[in-house]
Amino acid sequence: MLTPKILTTLPQSTPRSVLADLVAGVTVAMVALPLSLAIAIASGAAPETGLVTAIVAGFLISALGGSRVQIGGPTGAFIVVVHGVIATHGFDGLVLAMFMAGAILVVAGVMRAGSLMRLVPEPVINGFTIGIAAIIGLSQLPDAMGITLPQGTPADALERIPAIWAARASFDWPSFATGLGAVLGIVALRRLFPRFPGLIVAVGSVSAAVMLLHLPVDTLGTRFGALPDRLPLPRLPEITLARLVDLLPSALIIAFLAGIESLLSAMVADRMVGGRHRPNAEILAQGVANLGSALMGGLPATGAIARTATNMRAGGRTPLAGVFHAGIILAVMMLAAPLAGHLAMPALAGLLLVTAWNMSEPQHWRAQLTTGRVSDRLLLVLTMLLTVLADLTVAIGVGVALGLALRLHRRNVPPADWTPPER
Numbered sequence: 233m234l235t236p237k238i239l240t241t242l243p244q245s246t247p248r249s250v251l252a253d254l255v256a257g258v259t260v261a262m263v264a265l266p267l268s269l270a271i272a273i274a275s276g277a278a279p280e281t282g283l284v285t286a287i288v289a290g291f292l293i294s295a296l297g298g299s300r301v302q303i304g305g306p307t308g309a310f311i312v313v314v315h316g317v318i319a320t321h322g323f324d325g326l327v328l329a330m331f332m333a334g335a336i337l338v339v340a341g342v343m344r345a346g347s348l349m350r351l352v353p354e355p356v357i358n359g360f361t362i363g364i365a366a367i368i369g370l371s372q373l374p375d376a377m378g379i380t381l382p383q384g385t386p387a388d389a390l391e392r393i394p395a396i397w398a399a400r401a402s403f404d405w406p407s408f409a410t411g412l413g414a415v416l417g418i419v420a421l422r423r424l425f426p427r428f429p430g431l432i433v434a435v436g437s438v439s440a441a442v443m444l445l446h447l448p449v450d451t452l453g454t455r456f457g458a459l460p461d462r463l464p465l466p467r468l469p470e471i472t473l474a475r476l477v478d479l480l481p482s483a484l485i486i487a488f489l490a491g492i493e494s495l496l497s498a499m500v501a502d503r504m505v506g507g508r509h510r511p512n513a514e515i516l517a518q519g520v521a522n523l524g525s526a527l528m529g530g531l532p533a534t535g536a537i538a539r540t541a542t543n544m545r546a547g548g549r550t551p552l553a554g555v556f557h558a559g560i561i562l563a564v565m566m567l568a569a570p571l572a573g574h575l576a577m578p579a580l581a582g583l584l585l586v587t588a589w590n591m592s593e594p595q596h597w598r599a600q601l602t603t604g605r606v607s608d609r610l611l612l613v614l615t616m617l618l619t620v621l622a623d624l625t626v627a628i629g630v631g632v633a634l635g636l637a638l639r640l641h642r643r644n645v646p647p648a649d650w651t652p653p654e655r
Contacts, residue, residue, distance in 0.1 A: 233298075233510045233512065233513060234341065234342070234510070234512055234513045234516055235510070235513060236295065236296045236297060236298065236513055236517070236551070237297060237298055237299060237300050237509070237510065237513070237550075237551055238294065238295055238296075238297075238550070238551040238552070238555075241300060241550040241551060241552075242550075242552075245550065245552070249549065249550065250552060252547040252548070252549065253547075253548050253549065253550055253552040253553040253556060254552075254553075254556050255546060255547055256543050256544075256546035256547045256548030256549075256553040256556075256557075257543075257548065257552070257553045257554070257555070257556025257557040257559070257560055258556070258557075258560055259427075259429050259542065259543075259546040260303055260429075260539050260542050260543045260546065260548070260553065260554075260557040261556075261557045261558075261560035261561050261564070262429035262431070262432040263429050263431045263432065263538075263539055263542050264286050264290070264303070264305055264536075264539055264557065264561060265283070265286075265432055265561060265564060265572075266431050266432055266435045266436075266575065266580065266583055267282075267306075267431060267539075267583065267587065268282035268283050268285065268286040268305060268306050268561075269282050269283065269452065269572065269575065269580060270282070270580040270581070270583050270584045270587075271306045271307065271308060271310075271311060271531070271584070272285075272306065272531060273452075273456075273577075273580065274308075274311050274315070274368065274371055274372065274584055275306075275310065275311050275314040275315050275318065275531060276314070276315045276318045276319060277314065277318060277323060277326075277531060278456065279452060279456050279459060279572075280459050280460050280565075281529060281530050281531050282306050282530075282531060283459075283561060283565050284463060284464065284525070284528050284529060284530040284531075285305055285306040285525050285530035285531040285532075285533050286305040286306065286557075286558065286561050287463065287558050287561050287562045287565070288463070288521070288524045288525050288528045288530055288558075289304050289305060289306075289521040289522065289524060289525040289530060289533030290303065290304050290305045290521075290533070290554060290557060290558040290561070291554070291555055291558035291559075292304070292517060292520050292521040292524050293305075293494075293517050293518065293521045293533065293535065293554065294551040294552075294553070294554025294555045294557075294558070295517075295551065295554075295555060296513070296516065296517035296520055296521075297494075297498075297513060297514050297517035297518075297535075297551065297554075298498070298509045298510030298511060298512065298513030298514035298517065299497075299498040299501055299502075299507075299509040299510075299514055299535070299540075299551075300501070300505065300507050300509070300549060300550055300551060301501045301504075301505060301507075301540055301543050301544050301548055301549065301550075301551075301553065301554075302494070302497060302498055302501060302509070302514070302535045302540055302551075302554065303535065303536055303539040303540045303542075303543050303553070303554050303557060304494070304517075304518075304521055304533050304534060304535050304536065304554065305533055305536055305539065306530075306531045306532070306533055307493060307533075307534055307536045308364065308365070308368055308584070308587050308588065308591055309361070309364055309489050309493055309534070309591075310486070310489060310531065310532045310534075311364070311367070311368055311371070312364055312367050312368070312619075312624055313482060313485050313486060313489070313532075313624055314326060314531060314532060315371075316482075316624075317329055317479070317482045321475075321478065321479060321482075323529075324469045324470060325469075325475065325478075325479055326482075326531075327467075327469040327526045327529065328469040328470070328471060328475055328476070328479055328526075329479040329482040329483045329486060330483075330486060330522050330523075330525060330526035330531075330532055331469065331522075331523060331526045331527075332476065332479060332480065332483035332487075333483040333484070333486035333487040333490065333519075333522050333532065334487075334518075334519045334520065334521075334522035334523035334524075334526060335519065335523070336483065336484070336487040336519070337487050337490060337491060337515055337516070337518045337519030337522065338516060338519035338520060338523070339519075340487070340491065340515050340519070341512050341513070341514075341515035341516025341517075341518075341519055342512075342516065344512045345512070345515065346491075346495065346510075346511030346512040346513075346514060346515040347511055347512075351636070351639075352492060352632060352635070353608075353611065353631070353632070353635030353636070353638070353639065354608075355600075355608045355609070355611040355612040355615065355631075355635065356611060356612075356615050356628070356631035356632055356635045357492060357496070358593075358596075358600060358612050358615075359611065359612040359613065359614065359615025359616040359619065359627070359631060360615050360616065360619045360624065360627050360628060360631065361591060361592065361593075362591075362592045362593075362612075362616045362619075363615065363616040363617070363618070363619025363620045363624075363627065364591065364619060364624070365588040365589070365591040365592035366389070366588070366592070366616075366619075366620050367389060367619070367620060368584055368587070368588040368591070369584075369585055369588040369589070370389055370392060370393070370396075371392070372581040372582075372584045372585050372588070373396060373581075373585075374396060374399075374581075375407075375411070375450075375577050375578055375580070375581035376407070376408070376411035376412075376578050376581040376582055376585060377403055377404070377407060377408045377411065377578075378402070378403060378404025378405075378406070378407025378408055378449070378450075378578065379396060379399050379400065379402050379403055379404070380399060380402040381395055381396065381399050382395070382399070389620050389621060390621060404448075404449075406442075406447040406448060406449050407449050407450070407577075407578040408578070410438055410439075410441075410442055410447070410449050410576050410578040410579055410582075411578035411579065411581050411582040411585075412582065413434075413438045413441070413579070413582075414434050414435055414438045414576075414578070414579035414580075414582035414583060415582040415585060415586055417430070417433070417434030417435075417437060417438060418430055418431060418434045418435075418582070418583065418586050419586065421433060421434055426545065427545050427546060429542075431583060434579075434583075435575060435576075435579045435580065435582075435583055436575070438576060438579045438582075439451070439574055439575045439576040439579050440574075442574075442576045442579075443574050449576050449577070449578060450576070450577040450578070451573065451574055451575060451576050451577060452572055452573050452574070452575045452576075452577065452580070453572075453573025453574060455577060457573075458569070458570060458573055459565070459569040459570075459572050459573060460565075460569065461565060461566050461567075461569040462565070462566060463528060463562070463565075464528055464529050466527045466528055467527070467529060468527070469526075481625050482625075485624060485625055485628065486522070486532045487519075487522075488628060489532070489534065490518045490522060490532060490533065490534040491515055491518060491534075493534040493535060493536075493537070494514055494515070494518050494534045494535035495509075495511055495514060495515070495535075496535075496537065497534075497535035497536065497537040497540050498511070498514055498535060500537055500540070500541070501540050501541075501544065504541070504544050505544060505549065514535070518533070518534060518535070521533050538587075538590065539557075543557070600612060601613075607638055608638075611631060611634055611635055611638065614630070614631065614634070615627050615628075615630070615631035618630060618631070
C-alpha cells in the first residue's frame with residue numbers, strides 16, 4: 233500500500249492529539265537542530281545544508297511516509313559516503329547522486345520493493361553501522377581536542393590516526409574541556425531527564441560558557457561565517473552521461489542506506505507504539521524526500537531512529553509531529569540564525585561522539601560476538617573491517633553477497649528432480 237499514513241491518521245485527530253504532536257514536534261526539533269548542523273559539518277558540507285535537509289526532507293518523509301511516528305532528516309550513517317562524494321565530485325556531484333538515489337527509491341516504492349530490504353542480513357547491517365560509528369568518532373576527535381590537522385589530511389582511518397598523533401602538540405585544553413563538557417552534559421541529561429531535549433541544552437550551555445568566559449575556542453561562526461536565515465532557491469545540478477555513470481555507485485549506496493535505515497527505524501517504532509508501518513509508502517517517501525532535499529541543496533535523508541524514539545517518548549503519535557518538527561526548525565532558522573554562530577565546534581564534535589557511540593549499540597556487542605552462528609559473527613566483523621579500512625561500497629557489496637549466500641546455504645535446498653523436455 234502506497235497511501236501515506238497521514239491520510240489515515242488525520243481524520244482521527246482531535247485537538248488534544250494535535251497538541252500532543254505539537255509538543256513532540258518542538259521537542260524533536262530541539263534535538264534535531266544541533267545534530268543536523270554537526271552532521272553537515274562532519275560530512276564536509278556547509279552547516280546550513282543540515283538544516284535544509286531537516287526541514288525539506290523531514291517534512292516530506294512525515295507527509296508522505298508509511299509510519300505514524302517516523303522522523304526524517306540527515307543521519308550519521310550518511311557522513312562517510314557524503315564526505316567521500318564531496319571530496320571526489322564536489323557538492324554538485326553529491327546533489328546529482330542524491331537525485332539518482334531519490335529516483336531509485338521512488339521506482340523501488342512504486343514496484344513494491346520495500347519488503348525486499350528485509351532480506352539484507354542483520355550481521356551486515358550491524359557490521360557497517362559499527363564501522364560507520366568508528367569512522368565518525370575518529371573524524372571528530374581533532375575538533376573535540378582542539379588538534380589542528382594539516383590541510384588535506386586524508387579521511388581514511390589508517391592515514392588519519394597517524395596524522396592525529398603527529399599533530400598532538402596542537403592539543404588545546406579549552407577545546408578539550410568544551411568537548412568533554414558537552415559529552416558529560418548530554419549523557420547526564422539523557423539519564424536524568426530522558427524526555428527532555430538535552431542535546432540543545434548541553435551544547436548551548438557549553439557554548440554560552442565559552443562565549444562568557446572568552447575562551448579561545450573555535451565556533452560555528454568563526455569557521456563558517458553567518459548562517460542564512462531562509463531556504464535557498466531550488467537548483468538542478470549539471471547532468472551529463474559521464475557524471476551519471478561516475479556517480480551511480482554512490483547513488484546506489486545512498487539509496488540502500490536510506491531504504492534500510494528508514495525501514496529499521498519504522499520497525500523499531502512499530503514495536504514501541506504497537507503500530508504497523510507501510511514499507512512501500514515509506515520507501516516512496518524516502519525517494520521523494522531525497523529528490524526534494526537535492527533540489528534545495530540539502531543532504532541525503534532517511535528515517536532517524538534516535539529522533540523517532542525521541543518523538544514517541546515526547547508523546548508524538550501521528551505524522552503531524554514530524555510536520556511540526558520541520559516547521560519549528562524553519563522558524564528557528566529564520567528568526568534565530570545568528571545565535572547558531574556561537575555554537576562551539578568542540579561541543580558539536582562531542583555531540584557527534586555521543587551519537588557515534590549510540591549508533592554502535594555497545595549494549596549488544598557481547599551478544600553479537602558470543603552468541604549465534606560463528607558465520608554470522610565473522611560476517612559482522614568482516615563488514616565492519618571493510619567499512620573502516622576499505623570502502624563502504626565494498627563493505628556492503630561483499631557483506632550482502634556473503635550474507636545471502638549463507639542464507640541460501642542454510643536452507644539446504646535439495647537439488648531439483650528435473651529432466652530436460654523432449655524437443
